[in-house]
Amino acid sequence: MKKYFAIKGRLLTPLVFALAFVGMLFEGHIRQLEKELNEEYERIEREFFRASKMLTILDYSLNNYIKVRQSLILTHTTKIVNGVCHMRPKLAATENDSNPNAHLQALEYIIVGDKALCDKNSTLHHEVGFRIALAPVISLLHDLDEYLIGVHYIDPSGYIISSPDTLSVNVTTDVLEQIQSPSWDVYQDLGEEQLIKVRGPTVLQELKSTESLVSLMLPVYSNHQFEGVISLNIMLDKLLSANQRFAGKLHFIDTRETSLPTSAFQPYSFQDAGIAFHHAIYYDMNWGDELYQFIRMKQNTLVLITVMYILAVMSFLFMNTRHAKSYYEGLAVRDPLTGLRNRRGFEAFLAHTPHQSYVAIAMFDIDDFKAINDQFGHQIGDDVIRYVGDQIRCHIRATDTVARYGGEEFVLYLTAERESHLRRTLLRVKEALCEESEMVVDGGFTISGGVEIVAGSELDDIDAILKSADDKLYTAKESGKNQLIF
Incomplete structure (x- = not known):
């Protein structure tokens, strides 16, 4: 419904401007009519004056x-x-x-x-x-x-x-x-x-x-x-x-x-x-006759206004179509809760992104998330998920990305020239999430994760790399949680 009114507004906006301009032209037509009437009255009065002079001559x-x-x-x-x-x-x-x-x-x-x-x-x-x-x-x-x-x-x-x-x-x-x-x-x-x-x-x-x-x-x-x-x-x-x-x-x-x-x-x-x-x-x-006279006298200008209106409407419709296409494409690759990429968006990002020397694919999971939902409710659970997504995005570079893979699970993509840089960055992100988690839920929560670091040239089989990172995440969960397995 909102999109319908947006399209309607985009159609009406140029129409309002076109009608306003036509109204200004018609007002100018009436002002010109008033001027010509004054001139005509003066001419007629002069004719009567000439006639009175003739009478005087005859007298x-x-x-x-x-x-x-x-x-x-x-x-x-x-x-x-x-x-x-x-x-x-x-x-x-x-x-x-x-x-x-x-x-x-x-x-x-x-x-x-x-x-x-x-x-x-x-x-x-x-x-x-x-x-x-x-x-x-x-x-x-x-x-x-x-x-x-x-x-x-x-x-x-x-x-x-x-x-x-x-x-x-x-x-x-x-x-x-x-x-x-x-x-x-x-x-x-x-x-x-x-x-x-x-x-x-x-x-x-x-x-x-x-x-x-x-x-x-x-x-x-x-x-x-x-x-x-x-x-x-x-x-x-x-x-x-x-x-x-x-x-x-x-x-x-x-x-x-x-x-x-x-x-x-x-x-x-x-x-x-x-x-x-x-x-x-x-x-x-x-x-009615005056409007017809106005159209007859200003027909070239009115045709130009009509053409400009049609072009403006076509431009608005074209932009609206592109916007709608972009909007729905965004819905297809974005998670509605966090605004992060979803699984499809993450795969599209990998397909169109040049990779540096080393790439880290990390699977992060919120420990005991079910207990948080049971104790505090799903509204707080959603807040926790949004918090994790925002914090990860704030602690990585603009050239890297994070996606919500499902539930409380997140996948990170980071690149660097050295493998050690990737390890330090992921540990820093994990610690920042845990330290500030009490801002969202009483007692806070911890994060577990599995990390797979490969050379940029070996990123062909992304499914195998993701499965390896997921296996390491499972190991981190089973071996005590609150840790990253590299």
């Missing part, structure tokens, strides 16, 4: 242009359509026409009004003559901004000057009656000292428009008398969708009529010293 034109009438009126054609007079600039001059104003063919505007507008002797016809110099300016300003769908001058007398010429072509007599009514909602809040009025977002039915528009409206006053309204219609969808990198949509709302939804992300309220804004813009955050 200045209306109040300061020289009232040219006859020459420009003569360059226009008139036509009555469904009770509404349409006045347009003439097309290019023909071969037989020396009209010096043929350049008006490039102007895209229309003047619509009551059918009396088409009567050259009517008051309305002459009234339009005083404003017609504004029409080319309207056409020019309409072409200056891609977001503008139309520029209008609306006169309460009952006519509209519009650019492009297609925008007001569907105006009906009902609409003309509406613009002559002082109660028309467009005229409300258009005092001489009022700021530019913002209308919408809405679909202007009176102009037969199908686009969602925002209109900026500036009243025209002359000698403190209301004369009309200049209106700029901005295509809202086109203005808000300029940045194609956004996964969601920008929404522009009138806060007097619509509340911000719960999904509104980073809302912004417009403010301009010259425009009466009561509007806000926000980003409609859809986390």
